[in-house]
Amino acid sequence: KAGVTQTPRYLIKTRGQQVTLSCSPISGHRSVSWYQQTPGQGLQFLFEYFSETQRNKGNFPGRFSGRQFSNSRSEMNVSTLELGDSALYLCASSLSSGGNQPQHFGDGTRLSIL
Amino acid sequence: DQQVKQNSPSLSVQEGRISILNCDYTNSMFDYFLWYKKYPAEGPTFLISISSIKDKNEDGRFTVFLNKSAKHLSLHIVPSQPGDSAVYFCAADWGGGKIIFGKGTRLHILP
Numbered sequence: 001k002a003g004v005t006q007t008p009r010y011l012i013k014t015r016g017q018q019v020t021l022s023c024s025p026i027s028g029h030r031s032v033s034w035y036q037q038t039p040g041q042g043l044q045f046l047f048e049y050f051s052e053t054q055r056n057k058g059n060f061p062g063r064f065s066g067r068q069f070s071n072s073r074s075e076m077n078v079s080t081l082e083l084g085d086s087a088l089y090l091c092a093s094s095l096s097s098g099g100n101q102p103q104h105f106g107d108g109t110r111l112s113i114l
Numbered sequence: 115d116q117q118v119k120q121n122s123p124s125l126s127v128q129e130g131r132i133s134i135l136n137c138d139y140t141n142s143m144f145d146y147f148l149w150y151k152k153y154p155a156e157g158p159t160f161l162i163s164i165s166s167i168k169d170k171n172e173d174g175r176f177t178v179f180l181n182k183s184a185k186h187l188s189l190h191i192v193p194s195q196p197g198d199s200a201v202y203f204c205a206a207d208w209g210g211g212k213i214i215f216g217k218g219t220r221l222h223i224l225p
Binding site for chain 2: 004033035041042043044045048056058090092100102103104105106107108
């Protein structure tokens with residue numbers, strides 16, 4: 001069974017640009033969550049989608065947005081990039097939500113802002 | 115405000131001995147607690163979880179203990195093996211797909 005796939009693996013952008021990251025969940029998984037990992041802050045929850053609806057959102061500015069398609073694939077968009085957005089962005093999928101359904105992570109997209 | 119805290123950034127343990135990783139939390143509303151393991155350049159991998167209504171869960175070499183009165187959980191790895199060297203994240207599940215992670219503990223297994 002294929003795991004969670006994130007593309008691209010690496011991305012370099014400049015300040016002010018916008019970026020779209022993609023996540024393909026494990027087949028049959030309907031919940032997709034996004035996280036930002038930085039050395040100082042660890043893994044921080046961005047948002048979660050289930051059946052194309054955002055159900056939960058973390059404490060990030062509106063520049064961070066996402067969506068989920070009918071096939072459960074998800075995209076995350078960051079507009080007006082800032083230097084502090086440099087991070088590893090991780091996507092995780094699960095059958096549904098809840099701790100009895102642990103999340104399975106992709107290997108992430110490393111975003112560098114110059 | 116950190117709701118899930120891992121106060122030890124790193125830990126070194128001799129191969130074959132027990133590794134004990136600790137985690138504290140502040141919110142008694144969490145439903146589940148989870149441990150993830152992460153190697154460099156890879157995403158976190160789920161290890162083991164425990165429901166808030168239990169105090170122990172075991173899976174092979176891995177055992178998680180939950181002390182609700184102290185708002186504390188720990189992961190025991192027995193015996194420790196070289197492949198266990200990684201960063202371990204403690205996490206708490208709010209429900210609805212939102213998981214709060216600690217900042218991680220880097221475990222070094224010494225030969």
